[in-house]
Amino acid sequence: MTKRARIIYNPTSGREAIKHDLVDILAVYEQAGYETSAFATTPEPNSALNEAARAVREGFDLIVAAGGDGTINEVMNGIAGFEHRPLLAVIPSGTTNDYARALKIPREDPVGAARVILNPENRFKIDVGQVEDHYFMNIAAAGTLTELTYEVPSQMKSMFGYLAYFAKGTELLPRVKPVKVRVTYDGEVYEGDISTILLALTNSVGGFEQVVPDASLDDGNFSLLIVKDSSLAGMLQIMAKALKGTHVDDERVIYVKAKDVLIEPLNEADRLMINLDGEYGGDAPKHFHNLHQHIEVVANVEQIPTNAISSEMTPEMKRMEQDFIRDVDNHLADE
Numbered sequence: 001m002t003k004r005a006r007i008i009y010n011p012t013s014g015r016e017a018i019k020h021d022l023v024d025i026l027a028v029y030e031q032a033g034y035e036t037s038a039f040a041t042t043p044e045p046n047s048a049l050n051e052a053a054r055a056v057r058e059g060f061d062l063i064v065a066a067g068g069d070g071t072i073n074e075v076m077n078g079i080a081g082f083e084h085r086p087l088l089a090v091i092p093s094g095t096t097n098d099y100a101r102a103l104k105i106p107r108e109d110p111v112g113a114a115r116v117i118l119n120p121e122n123r124f125k126i127d128v129g130q131v132e133d134h135y136f137m138n139i140a141a142a143g144t145l146t147e148l149t150y151e152v153p154s155q156m157k158s159m160f161g162y163l164a165y166f167a168k169g170t171e172l173l174p175r176v177k178p179v180k181v182r183v184t185y186d187g188e189v190y191e192g193d194i195s196t197i198l199l200a201l202t203n204s205v206g207g208f209e210q211v212v213p214d215a216s217l218d219d220g221n222f223s224l225l226i227v228k229d230s231s232l233a234g235m236l237q238i239m240a241k242a243l244k245g246t247h248v249d250d251e252r253v254i255y256v257k258a259k260d261v262l263i264e265p266l267n268e269a270d271r272l273m274i275n276l277d278g279e280y281g282g283d284a285p286k287h288f289h290n291l292h293q294h295i296e297v298v299a300n301v302e303q304i305p306t307n308a309i310s311s312e313m314t315p316e317m318k319r320m321e322q323d324f325i326r327d328v329d330n331h332l333a334d335e
Contacts, residue, residue, distance in 0.1 A: 010067030052078025
């Protein structure tokens with residue numbers, strides 16, 4: 001019986017690179033033994049999600065999410081709710097491409113990304129986060145600092161990728177305010193002020209690779225990071241440590257592994273927005289559950305380390321990182 005693949009691609013993502021390489025990409029999946037067709041997403045809400053769900057119902061064996069992190073998240077959401085889920089492949093063409101980083105998929109070569117499937121050993125099952133009827137593959141976040149995701153201009157992200165967040169970081173910090181919450185995780189409870197909460201499934205958070213340095217793709221746990229300090233000096237110190245991965249031992253930080261997490265604001269006046277893979281996911285209270293090894297994906301398995309993702313920075317990106325570190329040092333000196 002012939003296997004079938006459906007490529008769901010964003011025709012406007014990544015300077016339209018995928019659209020130009022589509023014929024060659026189709027040929028790769030045909031070579032891998034799949035009768036392959038393609039669907040271009042539209043501006044309609046949930047276009048990629050709806051097509052992915054349709055492909056699952058139609059019995060497709062492989063679904064390829066081609067685009068940025070938003071497209072990949074939509075496709076995954078279209079798959080994750082079904083009892084029988086097809087194999088998922090990723091062709092990145094966005095800006096940060098967090099999940100492609102985690103899977104070691106080539107990020108500048110769409111055809112090369114497709115070719116990963118040609119090695120039959122390049123697949124394994126990954127964890128997926130669930131909150132109500134929504135799913136996420138990379139990270140859930142809450143707190144004032146998560147507003148960065150919404151405030152970085154899209155043009156800036158297109159130019160500089162994840163380091164666009166550096167340029168906004170020190171602008172936003174003076175606006176950080178504490179939110180009083182209750183966080184219940186695997187039977188443990190924290191009650192008090194927070195500035196940021198992260199639940200990570202990979203250790204690439206907006207391209208920052210040391211924020212959750214030992215996150216695992218398939219161990220059944222979130223890496224839960226709670227930042228309690230919301231003062232300007234404290235936040236700057238913690239961010240400076242986070243660039244080196246030493247923040248996890250700071251007494252102002254809780255860093256644990258957890259399968260189930262409940263986040264509840266304790267003051268009715270406090271709005272706590274939830275960010276799921278870079279998109280608004282509603283307001284707390286929310287209950288998060290790790291679905292252990294829920295979806296099988298295509299990945300460069302041999303290149304995936306157990307607890308790290310390698311960094312590939314251009315000279316321009318290195319300059320922006322150095323500028324950010326200098327800004328942090330200047331703010332700390334003024335305190």
